[in-house]
Amino acid sequence: MVEEGHEVVFIAKSREWHAPDPVSGMRILTYDTHRPAGGELLHPYLRRFEASVLEGQAVFRACQQLRDEGWVPDWILSHVGFGNGLYLSDAFPESKRIGLFEWFYRAVGADVDFLRQAPVEPDRALRLRTWNAQCLLELADCDIGVVPTQWQRQQFPEHLASRLHVIHEGIDVEALESLKRGPDHRPDNLPKDPELEVLTYVSRGFEEYRGFPQAMQAIALLQQRRPQLHVLIVGADVVAYGSGRPDGRSWGDWAKQDLQLDPDRTHWMGALQTDAYQQVLASSDVHLYLTVPFVLSWSLLEAMAAGCCIVASDTPPVREVLRDGESGVLVDFFSPEHQADAVEELLTSSSRRRSLANAARHASRVYDSKKGLEAWMALMSVNSNQTAQRRGSSTDVGV
Structure with a gap:
């Protein structure tokens, strides 16, 4: 208006x-x-x-x-x-x-x-x-x-x-802060299981700039360790920033063909409209965000405002908005093992997740x-x- x-x-x-x-x-x-x-x-x-x-x-x-x-x-x-x-x-x-x-x-x-x-x-x-x-x-x-x-x-x-x-x-902090206060309406492709664990990953495109290769390797490790873990992956199998794979395959095809991802617990959501995307954030137990030193994604700030517990890359644009150990856990961009360990540790502690999520939500209000x-x-x-x-x-x- x-x-x-x-x-x-x-x-x-x-x-x-x-x-x-x-x-x-x-x-x-x-x-x-x-x-x-x-x-x-x-x-x-x-x-x-x-x-x-x-x-x-x-x-x-x-x-x-x-x-x-x-x-x-x-x-x-x-x-x-x-x-x-x-x-x-x-x-x-x-x-x-x-x-x-x-x-x-x-x-x-x-x-x-x-x-x-x-x-x-x-x-x-x-x-x-x-x-x-x-x-x-x-x-x-x-x-x-x-x-x-x-x-x-x-x-x-x-x-x-x-x-x-x-x-x-x-970002629309008011709308995002209300998501986890509402009823628990998880996406229909998730089982109705109270013991379910949900890891979320969001990127406009599947690409190296947003740590897609490392994130998928971390997810493969986590699925081997945690049988109740389901993963919601939001984004299109395109490269928005940087270069594609030298072998001509998309990064999404590479992940599906070369990694041991459980197809029943790996949910490729595609590019989503606002309501469906926010439903994903509301369903998240832990949110994984990786980026090279480049333009910060709005999705990280939106995950913060939505009250997600965040594991993110220890890179300069992230360090501007999250404090390691206070409002998120920052990890080595190049280490899927480090990323998987950080996610697993948070999945085992609901009180720790709540503390980090509340601090991230508070930090998002600046934006x-x-x-x-x-x-x-x-x-x-x-x-x-x-x-x-x-x-x-x-x-x-x-x-």
Whole structure:
């Protein structure tokens, strides 16, 4: 719901807009690029940048349509990283801009060399540096920059990080906190057994970045030790971040074919809608979350707010939100044995699980979406009176 006196236009790529119903008071404008990126003569380092230019051009054309209608925003909020905001300042030079900066690529000290556990070869390091070009161009044009976490802010060079505000967009803490207080409605594929133990694992895609190989090996070990343990695995068998397997198989196929997972106690839930996903969290005795040093998943914060007892990787983005031994148990990302031991220990102690879950729930309140919205509004309030007087009303555009 958009407040009275405001006009909001939301610009999104056609395939990325899935809302079944329009948001009250908000106009939706979609765009598509006029051709795919790529060409034999283009330097490999520049392919990502060309794709960004094409995105930026398409958004610029959508903004021209608004401009032709006489619509000029006071504020522009845009997600930075794929190029859709490259030319927003050319479309509306008089507008204030806030950019949400999700990631700054590094060859050392983050995701790439962590997975390899070895130095990154020069060719890849140079390519990663080039990938930051569109991010830097937009940072030069933004009046305000925002990053969701301190960890993400730390990826930027220090002289640029000082310009960035840390505001997480937040989660619906109130709704998630109520899940375990409601009736126990476990998914229908679980047996009706009071002695049942439930381990949950959630990832948008099955991939190395979210520790899928290690998690599945840990699950195989746990199923050998604990005959009552059932596992709910949420996500699609695709790679959202990083690379796929060199043998061409999906990670899901690898797990089913190469590991001794009990098919009767391993439940592949697929990608779920909100209600079904929250039912999984509500059913969890222990939740396993792994990630390389990269963007933190919303699913970890949601599991925290839902009151899950969490075993998670001892990696920088996790350490920002969980304290080892207080609000979760942090384990070696690369050690399925360590992960299995930590989960098993918690399954044997209901009081320990409750203590960690309560602390995680409390820690999640910092990331309440209401607080995130208040912080975003505070950023814009500095100039709100001035812009309102200039135009007589406030108008916003989001990309």
